[in-house]
Structure formats: C-alpha cells, structure tokens
Amino acid sequence: MINQIYRLVSPGRFEITYRDLSLNTDKVIVRPKFLSVCAADQRYYQGRREASVLKKKLPMALIHEGVGEIVFDPSNRFKIGQTVVMVPNTPVENDEVIDENYLPSSKFRSSGYDGFTQDYVFMESDRLVPIFEELDNHTSAFLELVSVAMHAVRRFKEKTHVRKEKIGIWGDGNLGYITALILKKEYPETELVVFGKNEHKLDYFTFIDEKILINDIPTGYAIDHAFECVGGRGSESAVDQIIDCIKPMGSISLLGVSELPIEINTRLVLEKGLTLFGSSRSGTIDFQETVDFLKENKDVIDYLSHLVSNVIEVSAIKHIDRAFEEDLVSSWGKTVMEWKI
Known part of the structure; x- marks a missing residue:
C-alpha cells in the first residue's frame, strides 16, 4: 500500500x-x-x-x-x-x-x-x-502529555519521604495544570499550591488549595516538596524560588525542558539535603496507568477538557x-x- x-x-x-x-x-x-x-x-x-x-x-x-x-x-x-x-x-x-x-x-x-x-x-x-x-x-x-505527568508522579512516590503536608507546583501552563490534577487525586489530604506568573491562567486551577503569583511569594513561605513545570528561560528562576521555599530533605521533581543550561544554587541544595530528579517522556505502563486513572476518576476528564x-x-x-x-x-x-x- x-x-x-x-x-x-x-x-x-x-x-x-x-x-x-x-x-x-x-x-x-x-x-x-x-x-x-x-x-x-x-x-x-x-x-x-x-x-x-x-x-x-x-x-x-x-x-x-x-x-x-x-x-x-x-x-x-x-x-x-x-x-x-x-x-x-x-x-x-x-x-x-x-x-x-x-x-x-x-x-x-x-x-x-x-x-x-x-x-x-x-x-x-x-x-x-x-x-x-x-x-x-x-x-x-x-493523553501522552497526561502520561508524562503520571510518570513524574509515580517517580515522586518512589523518591520522596512520607511528610507531604504541602506540595508546590511551579508553572501555570498545561503541564502544571495536569500535574496538579493528578496530585490532588493521589494526595487529597495534602495542601496543593500552584505558583504562576499569569493570573488569568491561575484562574483555571479551581481545584487546588492556594494560588500564588511568583512575584508575591510571602517571606518565609515553606513547602515540603515541589514540581517544576516551567521550562525554557523561566526554569532557572523557578528552581531558585523552589530551593528557597522548600524545607530540608525535600524533593524537587524537574519536568520543564530548557534549551539552555541553567544555574542551580548548589550551596542551599547541600545545606538542605535536597533531592532533585528529572522526569521525561513516558512508556506504555504510564499510558495504561493514565487510562486506568481516568476511568476511576471520570471527573478529571471534565477538568482536562478545559x-x-x-x-x-x-x-x-x-x-x-x-x-x-x-x-x-x-x-x-x-x-x-x-x-x-
């Protein structure tokens, strides 16, 4: 043919x-x-x-x-x-x-x-x-993008400590939105906070506990773990803010793709004993878990349709x-x- x-x-x-x-x-x-x-x-x-x-x-x-x-x-x-x-x-x-x-x-x-x-x-x-x-x-x-977030959350479960009272997500775009949706279902008792630079985009995050503009982060604000879903030129400032906010022994899941190398404050990473890990793409197991997840949580489909x-x-x-x-x-x-x- x-x-x-x-x-x-x-x-x-x-x-x-x-x-x-x-x-x-x-x-x-x-x-x-x-x-x-x-x-x-x-x-x-x-x-x-x-x-x-x-x-x-x-x-x-x-x-x-x-x-x-x-x-x-x-x-x-x-x-x-x-x-x-x-x-x-x-x-x-x-x-x-x-x-x-x-x-x-x-x-x-x-x-x-x-x-x-x-x-x-x-x-x-x-x-x-x-x-x-x-x-x-x-x-x-x-669904491929959803499976990428699902893969990152699976790795997050494997690599983080048990204290998950507050999780921060940097990024108000598609990946941040999807990651927040999955985390809210997987950790319903956890306080979920999204950090973004566009107020009109943050308005779509109706299902989370708190929304904060990146220029308005309160002094001394603290989280247990974080997901970086920014990418591009904004990755560096996002990671820098996360390292400042995160509590000792916390984990940072890196998902944003940057074409250029970024600087990381390794002094604070060492002082706090932080774990940074990257997640990229996904495999068949992540696709199947995504389909199963949506079948069990059909209300998430409505949020994704937005x-x-x-x-x-x-x-x-x-x-x-x-x-x-x-x-x-x-x-x-x-x-x-x-x-x-």
Missing part, C-alpha cells in the same frame, strides 16, 4: 512523502484520528532548535500526541475500528533497571523519527492502549500550517487536529 507521510522539511514548510508499505507485516496499522500539537513540535516548526539539530532531524513527520483507529491487526489483540492511544516511545531493548523512556537506544516519534502526521501508522501492538467510551476524542488526543483551546479540521496540508499558527497565538491549552486528510 502507498502511505502518505506529511513531513516538516524546513521550519514552516510541510511536504508530502510517499512510501510503499507491505500489508504482509506483524505490525498493527492505525489510522490517526485526533492529534495534538506539543511545544516540542512547535520548536521544530518555528526553527527554534539549533541549526545542527534541524539539519540532523529534518525532514520528519511531527506530532507525538494522538489517538487513532485500528485498521489492521495481525496480533488479534484489538478490534477493527477500536480507538487506541498511540505510544510514541519505541524501545528496542529491555533493561531491568532503566525505564524504556530513558534508554538511549529507544526511538521517539517526532524527535528524530516520523511522528503521527501520516495516513497510516505501522506500530507494534504493545505501543497501543485502548481507551474507553467516556473519554472524549479531543481530550484523548493529548485544556482544549483550538480544534482544527485537517483535510489538506495547508490546514497543518493553520493548526500550528493557531497554537502559536493561543495563550492557554492545547490545539487538537481532527485528522481527515
């Missing part, structure tokens, strides 16, 4: 590539249905990566967040027409210590390998997780450009593409 792949060939420019693929395969064939634009995709689209990185990775199909419909399944694990969330991480080895998303040999879609902007995607059966009916299509499109800011129907290559441009000017939430091309 001839598969059409919609690749970014240079910043702001998509082209169609044709690839002949055999149906005599052990891979499951999935037709993408709803895709979500990620900040990492935007960095490629806008050319906000180093020239050497762009030269190495482009041309490449973007998007690593999405759900699709089963078209062909030689494994007989899925029903034809069943909706599944697609796992972008593709490991090529197993390790008894290192999670699949941290193995250097793993391949990750839309980061050096073609993402989901294709007519059909050929995937291993263990890279697909079925979703349930109550989970609407627009929200399910960005993140859907744009829905763009894509029936031509020019509509992909429109989705990225709309996402670029959006001040809140996620841009979802209804993939009908």
